[in-house]
Every structure is written in structure tokens, then in C-alpha cells.
Amino acid sequence: MKIKYTVLENGLDFVLCSINNLMIATEDTIDEYSKKRLIKYSLLHLSSGIELIFKSRLFKEHWTYVFADMNKAKKELLISGDFHSVDNNTLFSRLENLCSIKVEQHDVKILNNLRKRRNRAEHFDFNEPILSVESLIHKSISILIKFLVENYDVNDFCDEETTLFTEIKDAMRKLTKHYDDAKAIAQKMLNQTGLSEYAVICPECQEVFLLRDDNVKCYFCGYEDTGESAADNYILNIMGIDGYSTVKHGGEYPLYECLQCGKDTFVLDSENERAFCFSCDFDCDVKELKFCSDCGSLFYESDGKGIGICPNCIEYKLGKDD
Template sequence: MIEHHSRDRIEFELFENGLDFILSALEHLRETPSDRNIKYGVLHLSSGIELVLKTRLLQEHWTLVFENPKNATKQQFDSGDFPSVDFDTCISRLINVCQLNWLDNARKNLKSFRDIRNRIEHFGISDSIEAITSLAAKSLSVVLDFIASDINQDLVSEHEEDIDNIRRDLVNFEKFVKHRIGRIKSDLKPEDTIIECPRCRQAFNPDFDD
């Protein structure tokens, strides 16, 4: 569990920092969140996801977390004072360098959630809670699969309690999404056209299993 008792220093290693952002996001998004809580929930969740993804790059080689690995120096790395890899390049390196080919299928959902984050941070947003929550649930699911399959298991064991807490909150997200889709399903007619929601990437199908 993430705890820091010293009041004269703050210390978070990369993976721990990512989990802490995710836990903070879940605190903001629980139950019936206010608009403000949704905003900070999205910002923190997006940051947490990115840090967890970068953890795998760091496992591969420390230069991969740099924007330009060719210019990376150990002194910059140790100080943390360097331009880090952006989100899209991070995903590409995980697929092409770390050979995590399964992430290619998850890229669309992660990118859609990242786009929501960018709109909130750099412009503004008007969107449904359902769309945001659905994308948050899908992104969390990807990250938990990623942690289970691709993060060093000693590191995972060290933070097992926090990861279990994230899993429990994911179940609540998925229940919400399933309930919402069930309500939409009841309003559909057999002749209605089924499309994928461009915001949450959720396909609305009258044959969706309960």
C-alpha cells in the first residue's frame, strides 16, 4: 500500500506513482461524481495509465522513456530532468520494441480516453458521464491486463494491495456500463441500426448479453 510518512521529502518511483494517480482517479470517480470530480478523475487516470505503461519501457531499457533515446544520458535519467516519451510514441515502442503486439488492439480505447483527457486539460469538454465512464472502465481493464502480463512480478507483488483495490473499482465501473447498456437495449427496436459510439467505443447491440 502506498504510504509516505516523512514530511520533509516526497518519493514515488515510476510504477508506484502511476498506481497512486489511478487510485486518486478512482476516489474522484466513485458513486455519483460531480463535474469537478470527473475532470480530475480523468486527468489523474490518464496520467496513471501513462506512467504504468512507461514502467514497461523502463524495464526494457532506461533510454526508452526519453523522447529521443539517442540523446539520453544517465545523468539526466537519474535527475529526472529530461523530455519524456509522449503517449503515442510510448504505445508504439511497447508494440514495436517490447513486442507487446496485443496492445495494438487496445490502442484505440486508450487513445480515445487520452483524447478526452486532452480536451479537458487544453480546451474544455461536454460529454456524457456514461461515455467517460465506459472509456475509463475499458482503459482500466487494459492497464490491469498489462500489469498482470507485462510488469515485473516482484514489483506487482510489492503493490498487490493497491492493485487489488483498483480491480474492485473496475468491477463497479463495469457494472455501471452494463446497467446503462441494458437500459439502452430496452429502448431499441429490432430494425434499429447498431453503431459504435464514437466517444466511448461501445457498440450498442440489442443482443448484448445480460
């Protein structure tokens, strides 16, 4: 007897294993220790499964596309498995450039976040809110199912692939109810604070249940942090911007001094057209913000009828004229 899987079948099997672990972890009878292990292995298996499924689409287009260096692609290396396969970043660019398959940037950020957490769980200490990891797993599986439906003809699946795909869809329907129930409870708790209108996306679970103050708290996954750390996590996990790489390459890190509380926790999220502070409840539309043409500082200009100079510079110029 041999263990034999197609690339796609192997990936789907990993994903189904991930979902099964997550389903068991949500049962009320599971103790805390077992729950942690099940969630951890759900994360590990899902990341491996998604990577295999994406690579299987490259492989379907042409077998050389799965090699890190396509110039060194050889059939005998493919058969033996003795080669370096394409990395995650190159994977998305090859799907777009060689297969005409574009994975939306929002989805890429979620999948990159999944991979980063997988790396931490596999190679380092791991300290994450369980619901945060569960939320990431849910979002990633939804992206995967959409990818399969849009970029594969499921009628071409072999019997084993079809069975696995059907089981994945059925299991996800059951999990979604549990997940929706958890969000409904979180919404009720958030509403009780009377501050639900100030909630923003949590950088850990990526659900809109995070309230901001001197210390931030997510009413869904339980994430708590300082404003400074939460702002950096938001920029990294939600906006996909790494501070070190951005500064190294001369880019602008979107973190500024808050116009209300004065702390360096004001995030400018241009993609979502919002700007908000992680140390107070100040937020606004990015169109209401300007950079001073004289000093370069950020300032608030809601009517759009200003002269492009911040109040401090205007005051300074008026003072000089006196």
C-alpha cells in the same frame, strides 16, 4: 519526510485515484456540479496513470528507452527529471520493437481517444456526455489491467505496488456492476424502439447503442449529432483515421455517398467488415461493395457475379451502343 514513489507505484496511485473519483461520481447523492468535477479528474488522473505505467515497462527494460531522444539519454538527466520523455505514439512502437510487447490496435485507438479527451479537458473547452467519458474510462482501465497481468510479474511488485494493484482490482469489480446496470437500462430503451438490429457502435462511448437517421442518437450515453458529424466522429474515434492527415498524405478517406439516401455519410469500415450510413438505416457487408473500374464510384453488388462496372456506367455504355 519525503514523497517517494517508484514509476509504477506513481502510475498505479493515479489510476486508483481515478477509480475512486468515478466511484463517488456514481453515487445517487452526488449533485451534478460535483459529478462533473469528479468525472473530469477521473479522466485526467487515469490518462496520467496509464502513461506512467506504460513508461515504467520501458524503464524496466532499459532506462534510456523513456527518453524522447535516446541519443541524449544521461543518468544525471534521468535523476533530475530534466528531459523530454517519449511521446505516446513512439511509446507503443518502442514497446513492440524494444520489449516485444504488442498492444492491439483496437486498444491503441481507445487509449489514444482517452489521451485526446484528456487534452481537451486540460487545455480547452470540454463538452462531453458523462456516460461517454465513463465508458472510455472503463475500457481504458480494463486494457491497463490486462497489460499489467500480461507484461509484469505481480510477484515482483513491492508492497506498495501490490497494495495499489489489489485495491484497483477490487474497486473495478464494484464499478463494473454499476456500468452493467446502466447498459441493461440502455438495452431496454433501445429494444422499445423496435430498431435494435440497426444499432451501431457509438463514436463517443463505443457501445453498440447508436441509431441512425437524419439525426443520430445513442441510447447509452445520450450522444446526439447530425449524420455528417457522427460519420466523421466514427471514422476518427472508432477507426482511428484523421481526415486531414489522410488527405494530406494521399490516403483514401472512407466516407462515401450512400447508395440508399444519397447523402455523403456512408462509412466503409474495412477492419470490422461493415459499411453503414449515418443518415439512414442502410448497412451491408463490405464484401458486397465494389469500386467501379470505369468511374471509381462505389456500388452494391451482393452476388459477386458482376463485371466490376457500376450500373450508371453500364447504362452509359449501352446508350452509346444504341
